[in-house]
Amino acid sequence: MQYAISYRRLSDKDQSNSLDTQQREIQSYCQRNDLILKHTFTDNGTSAFTFDRPEWIKLEKYLKDNKEVSFLVIYHIDRFSRATLLDALLKLREIEERLKVKVLSVTDSIKQDSNELSTQLNRIMQLMFSNNEYNRIKQRVTDGIYQSLSNGRYCTKAPIGYLNAKLSKDEIRTNKNAPLIIIDKTKAPLIKEVFSLYNSGVNIQDIKKLLPKLNLKGNSAIQRILSNHLYAGIIKVPAYKNNPAFEVDGIHKPIITKLEYYQAYNKINQKKASIQPTDEVWLRGILHCTCGRKLTAGNSKGKLGKMYWYYKCNTHKEVNLPATKLHKEFLQILDALSFDENEMKSIESILEQKIKEHQSNRGGNIMQLNLEKQKIEQKIKNVNEKFLLTEGIDKSVFESTITELKLQQSQIDVSLIKAKTDTDTLVVLMKNLLPKLNKISSVFYEFPLHRKQQLIKSLLPSPIWYNNIYATPKVNKLFEHKALILNEKRLLKIEQPPFDFDGFPLSTPIGSITQLELLEDLYMAFSA
Numbered sequence: 001m002q003y004a005i006s007y008r009r010l011s012d013k014d015q016s017n018s019l020d021t022q023q024r025e026i027q028s029y030c031q032r033n034d035l036i037l038k039h040t041f042t043d044n045g046t047s048a049f050t051f052d053r054p055e056w057i058k059l060e061k062y063l064k065d066n067k068e069v070s071f072l073v074i075y076h077i078d079r080f081s082r083a084t085l086l087d088a089l090l091k092l093r094e095i096e097e098r099l100k101v102k103v104l105s106v107t108d109s110i111k112q113d114s115n116e117l118s119t120q121l122n123r124i125m126q127l128m129f130s131n132n133e134y135n136r137i138k139q140r141v142t143d144g145i146y147q148s149l150s151n152g153r154y155c156t157k158a159p160i161g162y163l164n165a166k167l168s169k170d171e172i173r174t175n176k177n178a179p180l181i182i183i184d185k186t187k188a189p190l191i192k193e194v195f196s197l198y199n200s201g202v203n204i205q206d207i208k209k210l211l212p213k214l215n216l217k218g219n220s221a222i223q224r225i226l227s228n229h230l231y232a233g234i235i236k237v238p239a240y241k242n243n244p245a246f247e248v249d250g251i252h253k254p255i256i257t258k259l260e261y262y263q264a265y266n267k268i269n270q271k272k273a274s275i276q277p278t279d280e281v282w283l284r285g286i287l288h289c290t291c292g293r294k295l296t297a298g299n300s301k302g303k304l305g306k307m308y309w310y311y312k313c314n315t316h317k318e319v320n321l322p323a324t325k326l327h328k329e330f331l332q333i334l335d336a337l338s339f340d341e342n343e344m345k346s347i348e349s350i351l352e353q354k355i356k357e358h359q360s361n362r363g364g365n366i367m368q369l370n371l372e373k374q375k376i377e378q379k380i381k382n383v384n385e386k387f388l389l390t391e392g393i394d395k396s397v398f399e400s401t402i403t404e405l406k407l408q409q410s411q412i413d414v415s416l417i418k419a420k421t422d423t424d425t426l427v428v429l430m431k432n433l434l435p436k437l438n439k440i441s442s443v444f445y446e447f448p449l450h451r452k453q454q455l456i457k458s459l460l461p462s463p464i465w466y467n468n469i470y471a472t473p474k475v476n477k478l479f480e481h482k483a484l485i486l487n488e489k490r491l492l493k494i495e496q497p498p499f500d501f502d503g504f505p506l507s508t509p510i511g512s513i514t515q516l517e518l519l520e521d522l523y524m525a526f527s528a
């Protein structure tokens with residue numbers, strides 16, 4: 001819960017927005033945004049041309065004394081001040097930067113970032129015009145923006161990775177198919193890299209360090225990039241004048257695929273529960289407790305100042321597994337999974353066989369995937385219609401259903417690309433991959449953290465837990481014949497988990513997963 005205070009002012013000249021109206025709007029705004037309104041300050045009939053108002057002075061003192069308050073909500077910026085533009089802007093900045101309190105009017109989004117140009121321009125507009133004038137102008141602008149968005153034409157400030165197209169007003173009006181944002185050739189590849197790193201498990205702090213050229217300010221910048229659907233060519237048109245919200249494909253060029261976007265979207269939303277791994281404990285976020293909870297890690301200093309790491313369960317305090325031991329045993333699993341010369345030869349011939357099968361099943365697979373694609377598109381349509389026609393469906397339930405379906409849709413797209421892959425490419429993949437299977441632990445050892453985790457997920461694609469020995473329900477199909485040896489060597493048990501488990505969200509794409517897809521996934525996991 002976050003705390004807010006509010007400020008109301010009734011000017012002596014303009015009595016159009018009564019104190020009651022202001023109060024009602026402010027209260028409903030706080031309710032909508034989960035803000036607890038702690039106090040309301042009211043100046044009745046005083047001029048707005050100076051900040052020397054009795055209640056205003058009390059308000060500033062209150063903010064200084066009550067650091068838990070992080071929002072100041074007002075009806076409209078003109079309630080805040082009609083002083084000179086400069087004075088008002090300076091006062092706003094003082095409150096936001098010195099007192100760390102965000103100033104919001106009841107039409108602002110709570111997520112609005114005061115450092116953004118659009119917010120600043122908006123405020124200047126609000127301060128320059130009175131409420132009524134402002135609303136009229138805004139209406140005109142909003143109608144235009146709505147029209148443009150509905151046609152898939154993004155028309156406001158280009159986000160990083162794009163540039164605003166330099167078109168004259170005439171060109172904008174006459175050529176409705178000309179996108180208003182174009183790819184920024186220097187920044188766009190970096191944006192793509194942000195998504196690819198994040199989806200492969202690199203944490204946000206590291207992404208920032210890895211991509212200094214993006215020159216981002218603030219910690220939320222990467223998060224903002226990751227949640228921007230525009231990069232995938234998606235335009236979200238908000239609900240407006242009785243029209244419900246909807247999505248369209250933009251006419252601008254996407255930087256990333258929809259799959260990349262939805263993967264990141266899902267990851268961000270699961271983020272709260274996820275656990276960040278580090279180099280010292282690379283099984284964190286992968287290894288489960290027997291209760292099903294993902295293990296976290298902790299450390300303690302030994303006699304010579306050396307750091308000792310342990311895997312722990314937040315529920316079961318008695319679980320305290322030394323990382324050195326677990327890592328050593330895990331590398332033994334990797335060695336046992338590695339192929340010897342003979343196995344390499346036989347796996348090579350199996351794969352060659354599979355590649356032939358791929359070639360002959362290609363047509364059928366593509367057809368089946370196309371069918372699945374149609375089915376899912378129909379489902380999306382149905383869910384959308386149902387949401388529009390039935391009252392009382394929870395919006396968040398609707399959104400998560402749609403996102404899930406769209407994720408499936410983009411996975412089918414990826415499977416389609418894979419199904420269409422030609423034989424030569426697969427042979428090259430295979431020749432590159434096989435030598436690496438000879439001593440997996442040494443390949444693994446050289447990998448940076450996120451690649452280590454990726455490789456583990458590819459080899460052991462379901463939850464792994466530790467109960468005196470490692471256990472998991474299944475290994476990657478290419479290594480299935482090794483499962484027995486692993487079991488005999490008491491390195492890895494293949495068994496059903498003792499906890500409920502509904503699958504890694506992205507490990508098994510629905511539909512026909514072929515050995516070749518496994519080969520490709522594996523290849524991705526191995527190649528640097």
Ligand SMILES: [Zn+2]
Binds near residue numbers: 293313315316319
């Ligand atoms: Zn536990």
